[in-house]
Amino acid sequence: MAPIIGSEDRLTSGHRLSHPAPGDEVLITGISGYFPDSDSVIHLQENLFNKVDLISGDNRRWKLAHPEIPQRTGKINNVNKFDASFFGVHFKQAHTMDPMCRILLEKAYEAVIDAGLNPKELRGTKTGVFIGACYSESEKTWFYEKMQVNGFGVTGCSRAMLANRLSNWLGVTGPSYTVDSACSSSLYALEHAFRAIRDGHCDAAIVGGSNLCLHPYVSLQFVRLGVLSPDGRCKSFDNRANGYARSEAIVVCLLQKAKDSRRVYAQVLHAKTNCDGYKEQGITYPAGNIQKLLLSEFYEECSIPPRSLEFLEAHGTGTRVGDPEELKAIDEIFCTGRSEPLMIGSIKSNLGHSEPASGLCSIAKMCIAYTTGYIPPNLNFTVPREGVAALAEGKLKVVTTKQPWNRGMSGINSFGFGGANAHTLLKNVARAKVNNGIPSDDLPRLACISGRTESAVARILDDLESRTVDAELIRLLHAIHDEDITGHVVRGYTLLGSTPKKSVSLSRSIQYFSGIRRPVWFVYSGMGSQWAGMATQLMRIPIFAAAIQKCHKALEPKGINLTKIITEPDPKIYDNILNSFTGIAAVQIGLTDVLKAVGIEPDFIIGHSVGELGCAYADGCFTAEQMILSAYSRGLASIETPFIKGSMAAVGLGYTEIKTLVPPEIEVACHNGPDSSTISGPADKMNIFVAKLAAQGVFAKEVPCSNIAFHSRYIAEAGPKLLKYLKQVIPKPKPRSERWLSTSVPQTLWKDAKAEFSSAEYHTNNLLVST
Structure with missing residues (x-):
């Protein structure tokens, strides 16, 4: 019979989160991703700061064939490209593999590199892999319809492989699984990773989120659910809000303990999830009271006053019901006792709703904000949503311009349409770069790079040479390339000075590397x-x-x-x-x-x-x-x-040739090589002989030797x-x-x-x- 548990034994919602030991704090140390028409986090940064609408109406995914399906969606580039040999993927497997899995491999590699790690350093470590993904539209498009029954179909399109294949390639042994909580999947994955590190199940974690919009009929389902914007614009917090635009994104970040990190974007102070449970309005209806409960318990657990947050990245899908419910919960939790408005935003206004990957898109946005000191602006916000008092009263401020900030604490919301809610709190712990990373000694820095192709290496060197030298970045590059990276067959280096170079440097070289180590002399x-x-x-x-x-x-x-x-x-x-x-x-x-x-x-x-x-x-x-x-x-x-007064000279003849030519008073002092020798003897005899050789067209030059033979x-x-x-x-x-x-x-x-x-x-x- 089970023992009776008294009330004093129950774990209440108000339990406090224990503080990690010094060095065990969980940090975001690397991040990479494909975002709509943005091939990297840096590319995304440029587009966000320039207020580029990243939703497009072209036919890269499908031609408009149904009047209900919105043509405007967010689309990533290079879906059909994959370097299978680099990742050790069989040719047949590559052609039956979910594109999400292929790109996750690439972005996981980039996130590891971004953290200043060589992938070999993770092999055999207790590193977990947690991937947030929902439906895989390629299951139908790539697997069932093409019917490539060759033994590779199941391993190519199983969602479990989104995580397991990363673990296999990297050789890591921590927990490895895919999380599906619909639109909150990737932030759920982050919460799982955070707790796994804190609880000792793994020492580091790769967290990913992926979404591709490959099949038009999935969009049709969302249209009929009533959540998509007919004009393909996500108008977060705006009175015109009428749904969201579907979007693609594949994002990966690396979490490490502070003592193991080489760089830092932000510290993950806490992460928590809950679920709406039963709702009379239906499973997809958002429950603001449960979102409020999550936030209330969250900040009680980590003993941080909600009013101390400087910015909140909201879920902010731009749906008619979702925004007001979320904003009300935000107002009641964060605006009490505040002296300044709480700045809010949603990256969905810029690039659409990438559904299971959306949480990590928000993480990428905050990494940009912490790195640059500016919060990227929202798009499509002109008239505040009616009925939301916090917006009308100015207690909440939607960021609509490139906003400087103090890099304070920031929260991130992510809600699934089935009621799975997640919240994460970030804190800036990065030390300010001394002199902006510019070396005070004004010494040139040697940057050594490797890559798959000459163009890849050249692109990195071009980027390094175009900017003021960053000593911290050079340190990361040295750490990454301390060991060979398997599959990198091209190497290059450059010498970086204190100022950017205007053209291709003469102090750089790029060469093919055969893999055979040559001895160092x-x-x-x-x-x-x-x-x-x-x-x-x-x-x-x-x-x-x-x-x-x-x-x-x-x-x-x-x-x-x-x-x-x-x-x-x-x-x-x-x-x-x-x-x-x-x-x-x-x-x-x-x-x-x-x-x-x-x-x-x-x-x-x-x-x-x-x-x-x-x-x-x-x-x-x-x-x-x-x-x-x-x-x-x-x-x-x-x-x-x-x-005696002596002299020495270098001669362009080998020992076998010169020994028969020198006068008896002169000796061959050094056998330098097949066509080089050094001769030594009395200065007067040497002067005559050196002149004679020079007259015959033989190289002969005196060596400074202080008149000693x-x-x-x-x-x-x-x-x-x-x-x-x-x-x-x-x-x-x-x-x-x-x-x-x-x-x-x-x-x-x-x-x-x-x-x-x-x-x-x-x-x-x-x-x-x-x-």
């Missing part, structure tokens, strides 16, 4: 790569500047001003070989730190001459201090040892001094990894003990021998 240059002021611009990068400061402190006791060396505009500063060595080494340390900071690690490392010190640093064999002091030791030994027999006497200094800097040498390819030891000796460690002996040998 760090190549460290040697003597001759220095130039006056070479690090002046790089010092603007904080990580680079920090590396230089570390090296600067290491050299200060030696009386060396490293910062001056690498930023001094006077080229004569590098007449001192000590400055050349330390300057080159310092820049290499800073660049290595910058690359590692952005996650670029080398698969292979190779260096030339003093560049092998850079190899030791990148390989983890040297600290920054050890590398800069090794470079200092190299320069000090060169200064303290008397040498490095990597030749002429500097052998510096060996003992350098070895002594390096042993002090490298007391405990570390083994070199296999990724470091030596250029100062022949490949046949790479396994030899002499090449095994990044030792004083190894780096002394590097200075003395040819490379």
